[in-house]
Amino acid sequence: MRRLAVLLTLSLAALLAPAAGVPVHQQGSRNKLLLVSFDGFRWDYDKDVDTPNLDAMAVEGVKARYMTPAFVTMTSPCHFTLVTGKYIENHGVVHNMYYNTSNKVKLPYHATLGIQRWWDNGSVPIWITAQRQGLKTGSFFYPGGNVTYQGATVTLSRKEGPLHNYKDEEEWRANIDTVMRWLTEEGLDLVTLYFGEPDSTGHKFGPESQERKDMVMQVDRTVGYLRDSIRHSGLKSSLNLIITSDHGMTTVHKNASDLVEFHKFSNFSFKDIEFELLDYGPNGMLLPKEGKLEKVYEVLKDAHPKLHVYKKESFPKSFHYANNPRVTPLLMYSEPGYVIHGRLSVQFNNGEHGFDNEVMDMKTIFRAVGPDFRKGLEVEPFESVHVYELLCKLLGIVPEANDGHLSTLLPMLTCEADSGGLSTPSATTYSGSALLPGGHPLLIMGLLVAAVLLDKVK
Incomplete structure (x- = not known):
């Protein structure tokens, strides 16, 4: 009998034995995630241009009336808020430019993209958090995705060059093709993909220009190409797609008498x-x-x-x-x-951003479609700081400390995803807990009681 008690005890120990502090996730329901940012896409750019592909995303998925970016409404700070869930004062990427007040060094935007100490200053972005929890991630041109964080780098990444041509539609499609290979052949779970338009065109020609309208149509064609690529890659039923931006754009009063x-x-x-x-x-x-x-x-x-x-x-x-x-x-x-x-x-510039984030021209877009998103839902405006918690929910990972709230965007998800069908932090069990991922408290209690009773039998 003592031998049987020992066997039962060892079996129970094996059930509870995963390494301490390592999350044990429910497997089989996690879908891949692709976060795409079109820089400087103002919330109303689809109102004076036909955007059939973005419109289709709204019908088949979720559309926000608009999204409020973080202040200061600049590219790098706002993009880092999306992948950390922190306000800018808390993640520390306070400007597009690296600067040092002691030695007076100031570096331009593209040079700053490669300055590790500007980005790696205490906050851990979602790429690294996901990798620490067993996933593989990628960043294609996304600000902050090409440096080391606490000794870790993104699984796969690409960094744009200082003379990069933001407008090349053929290159956009090639970049999408690369991302599709990352998701299929390389087995990545999360990819962030960045495009520098319509921001560049909005700066040069102004947000009300025909050039900007033409660029928005190019963006929409690219969204169509992307969604076709997702279907052709066999990922439609297993990939959640989010399309958003960092900020909007407004017209500069260049000829005002009160500059x-x-x-x-x-x-x-x-x-x-x-x-x-x-x-x-x-x-x-x-x-x-x-x-x-x-x-x-x-x-x-x-x-x-x-x-x-x-x-x-x-x-x-x-x-x-x-x-x-x-x-x-x-x-x-x-x-x-x-x-x-x-x-x-x-x-x-004829167009500019960086203004008060409550100014309507600074608001931006949010579209989402995929197996975990509801269909045909338009949601009220929200702050971009909440997106990170949603990303973590979709990936089934435990988020870092942040300023967002999952409850804000949870209504976007299907009932199954909302109720725990995803492998989410709420469905995560840590070793040392009495509940296993499958939820077998009665089995465990029974084994414990049996072991005790058998041990008492002489």
Whole structure:
């Protein structure tokens, strides 16, 4: 009898033996996930252009009336919010440009994409989190997807070059073909795919231009090609597709009589400034020289009716932006349509972003279709910070600490996915728990009781 008790005890130990702290997931129901971002796609760009493929996604899946990006409404910060679920002050990628206030180094957008310390500063993006939990991931041109995080790199990645042609439709299709191979032949579970349009065209020609409208039609054709590729690859029933963006775009008042020009402000002098980050759309940062903070602030706070200047500690909390050591003691943003000119008037774009994220022209799109999404559902607007929790739910992984709430976007999912059909954090069991993934508490209790009783039999 003692031998039988020992055998039962060993069997029970084997059932509970997975390594401590390692999640044990329900398998068999997880689908792949493809997150696609079309940079600078304003929420209403489908209203003055025929977009049959994006419209079809709305009929067959989920459409948000619009999505509110994080502030500051720039490319890299907003994209990192999508893959971390954190407001910008919490993930620390506070600008498109790497900068250092001590040595005065400032690097342009493309160079910053490869600066590890700019991205890897405490927050772990979804690629790395998924890989730590047994999945394989990929990033194709997505900002932040080409550096190392806490010693780990994305399984497969591509980084755009500084002279990359954003408009090449033939290359777009080739990139999609590569991503399809990643998902099928390489067995990736999550891929993020980035396109630099219609942002580039919106900057150059303006959001109301015919060129922008033509580019939106190209985007829509690409969505059609992508969905056809998904079908041809046999992934339609096992791939969730999300198409979104980082921010919108608004028209710049280039010929206004009241431009925001620092070099024309009375009583202001750059001699009082230790470090400046101006001439980048409607946002600016200043580090005054020692002892000059109050003087500079008093000069600038009412210098222009279209310019909002704050001390860091007084910046509006609703933006979730200023509470980060990378943000300088003085920061500012301008009213929609106005950009900030520093020592010279050097900004010439016809379209711009970076404004208050509550401005309607900064809102962007969200479409989703796939086996885990409901069909024909239009949802109310939401903040982009919530998308990360949805991504983790779809992949069945435990999210990192973040600022989003799964409950915000959970209604997008089918009843089966919502109720735990997915291998989600709520369905995850850790070793040391009395509940196994399949849920057999009675079996375990019975084995325990049997082992105890048999052990008492002499």
